[in-house]
Amino acid sequence: MKRKRGSLALNAPYLLWCVIFILVPLAMVVYYAFRDRSGNWTLQNFAELVDTPEHLDNLVRVFGISLAYAGAATLICLLLAYPLAYYMAHTKPSTQRNLMMLITVPMWMNFLICTYSWISILGNEHGLLNTLLEQLGLHKLHILNTPGAIILGMVYNYLPFMILPIYSVLAKLEPSLVEAAQDLGATNAEVLRKVTLPLSLPGVAAGVTMVFVPSVSTFYISKKMGGNKTMLIGDWIESMFLQANNYQSGAALSLILMLLVVLSMMIMRRFSDSENGALVVS
Amino acid sequence: MEKDLIIALQNISVSFDGQPVLKDLHLSIRNQEFVTLLGPSGCGKTTTLRIIAGFLEPDAGEIFFDGQKINGLPPHKRQVNTIFQRYALFPHLNVWNNVAFGLKLLRIPKVTPAQAVELDELRVADPEKAAQLEARLAKNTRYLTWAEINQRVADMLHKVNLAGFEGRSVSSLSGGQQQRVAIARALAVQPRVLLLDEPLGALDLKLRKDMQVELKNIQQQLGITFIYVTHDQEEALSMSDTIVVMDAGEIQQIGTPKDIYDEPKNAFVADFIGESNILDGVMPDDYLVRFAGVSFACVDKGFAKNERVDVVIRPEDIDIVPPTDGCLRGVVTGVTFKGVHYEFIVDVQGFKWMIQSTDVQAVGDIIGISIKPEEIHIMKKSRYSELVGDYSCFSDEFEALSNPHDADGEEEEAEADE
Numbered sequence: 001m002k003r004k005r006g007s008l009a010l011n012a013p014y015l016l017w018c019v020i021f022i023l024v025p026l027a028m029v030v031y032y033a034f035r036d037r038s039g040n041w042t043l044q045n046f047a048e049l050v051d052t053p054e055h056l057d058n059l060v061r062v063f064g065i066s067l068a069y070a071g072a073a074t075l076i077c078l079l080l081a082y083p084l085a086y087y088m089a090h091t092k093p094s095t096q097r098n099l100m101m102l103i104t105v106p107m108w109m110n111f112l113i114c115t116y117s118w119i120s121i122l123g124n125e126h127g128l129l130n131t132l133l134e135q136l137g138l139h140k141l142h143i144l145n146t147p148g149a150i151i152l153g154m155v156y157n158y159l160p161f162m163i164l165p166i167y168s169v170l171a172k173l174e175p176s177l178v179e180a181a182q183d184l185g186a187t188n189a190e191v192l193r194k195v196t197l198p199l200s201l202p203g204v205a206a207g208v209t210m211v212f213v214p215s216v217s218t219f220y221i222s223k224k225m226g227g228n229k230t231m232l233i234g235d236w237i238e239s240m241f242l243q244a245n246n247y248q249s250g251a252a253l254s255l256i257l258m259l260l261v262v263l264s265m266m267i268m269r270r271f272s273d274s275e276n277g278a279l280v281v282s
Numbered sequence: 283m284e285k286d287l288i289i290a291l292q293n294i295s296v297s298f299d300g301q302p303v304l305k306d307l308h309l310s311i312r313n314q315e316f317v318t319l320l321g322p323s324g325c326g327k328t329t330t331l332r333i334i335a336g337f338l339e340p341d342a343g344e345i346f347f348d349g350q351k352i353n354g355l356p357p358h359k360r361q362v363n364t365i366f367q368r369y370a371l372f373p374h375l376n377v378w379n380n381v382a383f384g385l386k387l388l389r390i391p392k393v394t395p396a397q398a399v400e401l402d403e404l405r406v407a408d409p410e411k412a413a414q415l416e417a418r419l420a421k422n423t424r425y426l427t428w429a430e431i432n433q434r435v436a437d438m439l440h441k442v443n444l445a446g447f448e449g450r451s452v453s454s455l456s457g458g459q460q461q462r463v464a465i466a467r468a469l470a471v472q473p474r475v476l477l478l479d480e481p482l483g484a485l486d487l488k489l490r491k492d493m494q495v496e497l498k499n500i501q502q503q504l505g506i507t508f509i510y511v512t513h514d515q516e517e518a519l520s521m522s523d524t525i526v527v528m529d530a531g532e533i534q535q536i537g538t539p540k541d542i543y544d545e546p547k548n549a550f551v552a553d554f555i556g557e558s559n560i561l562d563g564v565m566p567d568d569y570l571v572r573f574a575g576v577s578f579a580c581v582d583k584g585f586a587k588n589e590r591v592d593v594v595i596r597p598e599d600i601d602i603v604p605p606t607d608g609c610l611r612g613v614v615t616g617v618t619f620k621g622v623h624y625e626f627i628v629d630v631q632g633f634k635w636m637i638q639s640t641d642v643q644a645v646g647d648i649i650g651i652s653i654k655p656e657e658i659h660i661m662k663k664s665r666y667s668e669l670v671g672d673y674s675c676f677s678d679e680f681e682a683l684s685n686p687h688d689a690d691g692e693e694e695e696a697e698a699d700e
Contacts (some may be wrong), residue, residue: 176370179337182357183364184384184471194383198374 029258032251045252063260066233069147069222070215073154074162077211078204080155081162085203086196088163089170096171103160111157115224118153119144122225145227153221158214162207169203170196205268213261233257287349288313288475288507289334294343296329296531303329305531307343311475311509311524316501318510318518321528322554327511330528331477334509336360348474358387363473365481369464371452377463378448381438384471385431389423391416438466441500458489465500475507482517494521515555519543527551548664552594559600559635562667563593563660571660574630576609578653582660592661597625597638599657608650614643 036042050056088099106114121128122144130140143149173196181191219234233253240250287310294307304326311317319327332338333345336357345352352360363384371380393401397419404412426434439445442462452460461481468476478497482490498521501508512518518525519539527534527542527550535547546552549560563573568583573593585591605611612635616627626637628649635651643649 174368174370176366176368177372179335179357180364180366180370180372181383182337183335183362184467185358185387186383187358190387195372199372 029251029254032247033255035248037248045248046256048249049252049256062231062233062236063256065230066216067260069151069154069230069232070212070218073151073158073215074208074212076151076155077159077162078208081159081166081207082200082204085163085167085170088167089173100167103163106156107160112220114157115153115221118149118156119224122149122152144225145229147226147230149225149227150222150230150232153225154211154215154218157221158211161210161214165206165210166200166203169200173199209265209268212264216261216264217257286313287311288347289509290346291330291333292344292346294330294333294340294345296326296333296338296340303531304333304340307531307533309526309533309536311507313474314505314507316498316508316510316521316523318512318522318525319528320512320515320518320525320554321534322513325528326531327513327528328479331364331479331509331511334475335362335364335477361473362475362477363468363471364477364479365461365464365468367479367481367483369460371460371463371467373451373453375452376448377439377444377450377452377455378435380452380463381435381466381470382431383467385426385434388426388471390426391419392422392424393419434470435466438470441469442466457485458493461485461493465497469500469504473506475509476501478508478510480512481510482512482514490517497521519555527554529554545659546594546661548661548666549592549594550664550666552592552659552661553666557597557636557638559595559597560667561593561595561633563591565589565591565660569655571658574610574633578609578658579655580658580660581656582658585660585662590663592663592667594659594661595635595653595657597636598623599653600635600637600639601652601654602626602637602639602641602643603650603652605648605650608652610651612649612651614645614647614649617643617645 033045034041034043036044048055049059084099088096091099119127122130122141124130124140124142124144127144129143133140143152177195177199178191181195182188186194216232217234217237219232219238222230222232222235237250237253237257240246240253244250289309289311291307291309294304294309295302296304307326307330309330319330321327329338333340336352336355336359339354347360347362372383375383397415401412401415401419404415435448436445439447442465444459444462444466447455447459447463452463455463464481481497482493485493494517497508497510510518510521519542522539524536525539525542526536529550535542535551537545542551542555546555546558552558552560561573563571565571565582565585566577566588568585569580571578571580571582571591571593610630612628612630614626615629615634618625620638623638623640624642626639626643628635628637628651630651637651
């Protein structure tokens with residue numbers, strides 16, 4: 001009994017935190033999503049997203065683009081992060097520490113400042129990159145205000161969240177497992193495919209979740225780096241709340257997004273559980 | 283090179299961060315032999331094993347496998363397999379897939395039934411031509427079929443008494459069962475040599491004894507070479523054909539268990555294998571040795587006149603007699619009941635001896651000590667002479683009573699080393 005009360009006292013701050021900053025806002029989103037402007041319970045907020053073909057079309061397009069961009073950013077992050085994490089986990093400890101610091105340096109700066117920096121680097125007329133290319137007598141690149149710039153922004157901002165979980169799993173991987181595989185006749189490529197990759201899947205799953213979820217709901221990157229041409233779910237929700245002052249529709253959209261995120265996390269969960277032998281890559 | 287040698291290490295030297303781990307090591311291992319590398323942690327025995335497996339390249343020296351130099355050959359191309367200290371089973375694979383791991387990667391010569399018959403006939407008629415044909419066939423290889431893999435996995439699991447465990451996840455198995463899976467996995471690919479790195483270290487005493495017998499049986503059944511690394515002298519004595527005693531990166535002695543126990547080459551070996559009273563002595567003449575102020579007849583010869591030597595007398599070889607009958611007289615200062623026998627610490631002129639006997643004595647009793655000539659073993663002086671095994675150098679009663687080779691203590695050391 002005593003221990004239980006003690007642990008409750010210890011947990012109280014976290015519980016309080018969860019209630020104030022997670023449960024209450026969540027409840028407010030649900031509340032607004034199912035209320036109309038005069039305060040009656042309604043499904044109107046969801047219905048009006050799909051009531052005409054144009055509305056439905058718009059909804060599908062925005063969600064489709066958001067998922068596609070976030071998916072692309074996640075994939076690029078994964079392809080960049082895995083080799084780097086692998087290299088980090090196998091290099092000497094001092095290099096590991098230095099690389100770790102380099103990777104986290106961008107996180108020391110405000111994310112808005114990072115995004116603005118990218119704008120001034122990529123700027124189509126007088127950006128740093130294009131000025132340099134011009135000086136070298138090369139073609140100017142048109143990157144800013146394209147879908148590519150949006151994905152670049154996402155990759156840049158969320159790459160550390162992919163590297164770190166993969167690195168931590170790979171660093172903890174028992175070296176004797178790799179040796180055992182070599183011993184049994186596996187070449188380096190076979191060791192990677194049959195042992196290292198499957199055993200690092202929990203890290204990959206964590207990284208994918210931590211990149212995909214913020215990417216799919218981001219609103220600032222697309223606005224600034226995409227030149228306001230592409231609307232993602234995040235932008236839509238933001239405009240509902242801040243410009244249209246339509247909390248009800250904004251909340252309904254948020255709820256749909258949340259469901260999508262929960263769904264994708266459940267899919268990822270299946271992969272991270274695979275260490276218990278559910279998934280065999282052979 | 284001898285014909286039935288399977289592995290030969292020549293002039294092997296290794297150092298880590300400037301610290302020599304192996305110093306100019308020479309070791310030859312015969313085919314189908316059960317060889318144990320025995321020594322305290324940090325003696326270089328695991329390093330030797332890793333060099334044979336291919337996980338570690340020596341700084342200098344040559345490794346031969348079946349007469350072929352294999353320096354630089356990666357582990358996956360060597361016909362040796364390893365049982366790792368903590369088994370290193372693949373946690374993401376079930377028992378079947380763990381055992382099948384090597385089989386799925388294995389490539390065997392593509393041989394048609396007709397070629398197989400031809401090969402069999404040639405082997406009898408003309409071994410040289412058979413070897414040529416074999417070499418020609420070996421160029422064309424294939425993977426095992428699923429049925430072949432399944433058959434071999436089933437055979438291996440049956441051999442290690444784990445039939446029916448195919449679908450189990452390895453984390454749900456007990457230590458002993460995991461050990462068996464590791465053995466099945468390594469033996470499934472039919473290696474010529476099996477390397478075992480303290481394979482029983484994590485098991486409890488009872489299970490360890492059972493596995494010792496089982497491993498020895500497997501080795502004899504399959505007729506393959508086992509190279510076994512351990513710091514447990516009892517394990518080494520009971521399982522091996524040949525024991526290689528190592529310390530500080532050097533081989534101290536190579537021999538059969540009986541040789542090693544009865545004829546230790548120096549004080550280190552005498553001290554490490556079993557209990558020993560090691561005394562400072564002088565050989566005035568052949569068959570005569572003087573220690574503890576008394577001259578004894580002995581069976582050793584060939585030392586220089588009045589050469590200083592180490593004298594080894596095993597605690598179980600000493601007879602306790604009435605004080606008037608013994609050649610030496612001492613006072614019992616400690617008694618420990620060991621089950622089968624008592625262990626006494628006996629003070630003889632200030633030297634403390636260890637004596638094992640089934641007779642009951644009490645602390646303070648004065649006893650006589652009698653030693654037969656054939657129980658006295660003479661060794662040349664070595665750098666270990668003053669360092670080890672001398673119960674007489676313990677002035678502290680308590681320390682003398684505590685077993686210097688306490689098995690648990692050594693295991694902890696080994697773990698701390700990793």
